[in-house]
Amino acid sequence: MSRVPAWFERKFEFSFPVELYPNLLSRLRGAPARLEEIVRGPAGEILVRKENGKWSAQEHAGHLLDLEPLWAARVNDFAVGGTELTVADLRNQKTHNAKHNERPLGQILADFRRARQELVKRAESLDPDWFGRTMLHPRLKTPMRLVDHLYFVAEHDDHHLARIWELIHAAR
Secondary structure (H helix, E strand, C coil), X not given: CCCCCCHHHCCCCCCCCHHHHHHHHHHHHHHHHHHHHHHCCCCHHHHXXXXXXXXXXXXXXXXXXXXXXXXXXXXXXXXXXXXXXXXXXXXXXXXXXXXXXXXXXXXXHHHHHHHHHHHHHHHHCCCHHHHHCEEEECCCCEXXXXXXXXXXXXXXXXXXXXXXXXXXXXXX
């Protein structure tokens, strides 16, 4: 049984200062390296092992990649303005259909690194004043600043990295 709290049960408080956006960009920039570190070493069968029909470690890694277009769309939402952020597929069909266990892990890691670099580069190109812009998060039904979105993505990364670590270490 997982000790990682369920993502959809998480509550978020966005009360930190906007000026922390460089810290969050640093966390986001480091996610590919942290993922690579966690999955380095375990045998392939450990990485693709499914527990109770849930995602394998490799599928969690693929899920991180699958969500990069959503995160990028939401950064763009803040750049162009509007009232509500792009809606996510809460059923995660992209990940369920992707067959990440059949893909080379190295390709998933390289694609995630490339996509994340693009996301961070895009966010870094924005005017610092924009990190305080607010839009409604469609699932949480709460106003979210761009800096809050970056925090949300970093927390999502950490959620899946923790679950990957847990799956790998449970199999040893």
